[in-house]
Amino acid sequence: MQHGFFASAEHWVGATLLYGVFLTPCAYWIGLRIQRLLKGSPLANPVLIAMGLIGALLLATHTPYPTYFFGARIIHFLLGPATVALAVPLADSLRTLRHRLATAVPAICVGSLMSAASGLWLVRWLHGSASVAHSMAPKAATTPIAIGIAQGVGGEPSLTAALAILGGITVAMLLHFLPRVMAMENWPAIGVAAGTAGSGIGTARAFQLSEVAGAFAGLALGINGLTTAVFVPLLVHLEKHW
DSSP states (O other), X not given: OOOHHHHHHHHHHHHOXXXXXXXXHHHHHHHHHHHHHTTTOTTSOHHHHHHHHHHXXXXXXXXXXXHHHHHHHHHHHHHHHHXXXXXXXXXXXXXXXXXXHHHHHHHHHHHHHHHHHHHHHHHHHTTOOHHHHXXXXXXXXXXHHHHHHHHHHTOOHHHHHHHHHHHHHHHHHHTTTXXXXXXXXXXXXXXXXXXXXXXXXXXXXXXXXXXXXXXXXXXXXXXXXXXXXXXXXXXXXHHHTO
């Protein structure tokens, strides 16, 4: 039997349908505050902090994930419109993008294919199950698209979502160091890398660094989502008939 704060919290969680709506932005706000206190450290990623806080609270209050998600489903729904809204900065930077399309588009397509193939065949090489492999393949696509692809090829949507988010967080952290490693600020190249490998989280971080990087990241995000939706079913089909 539970007593005190956690018992009350568990009862409150189960009683409100808006729990996820309030908890999610509050956890993200705390993540932003922590990152600011740490002077913008890339290791203090607000999305990662928010995930940790929400997970800890759900465990502490013994709240089933479906209960939380039922309240947060409107935020999940808004992922789609938020992705579509990236077309606005793309349109604003169309002149810059136009001159680099001939080199950017093939690079994005190759990156998309390599990400899907490596995710699928690495799991199989390590003797993982087909379900895990099919969940891993669309990991670089933005979360709403990756979930849909995973459902279509027999993967686990929840696992795919976690992989896509963690991949985006990793890319967002690495973007802080990438210009220094390259010894130059090649924002188109950085943007293409962020959008292809880092889904929506990497794209958001690219916009914080540079409008040009953000525009190319948005372009890569869209093309990568489209090509991943084509490549993954083909690769799964080839794998089944290998």
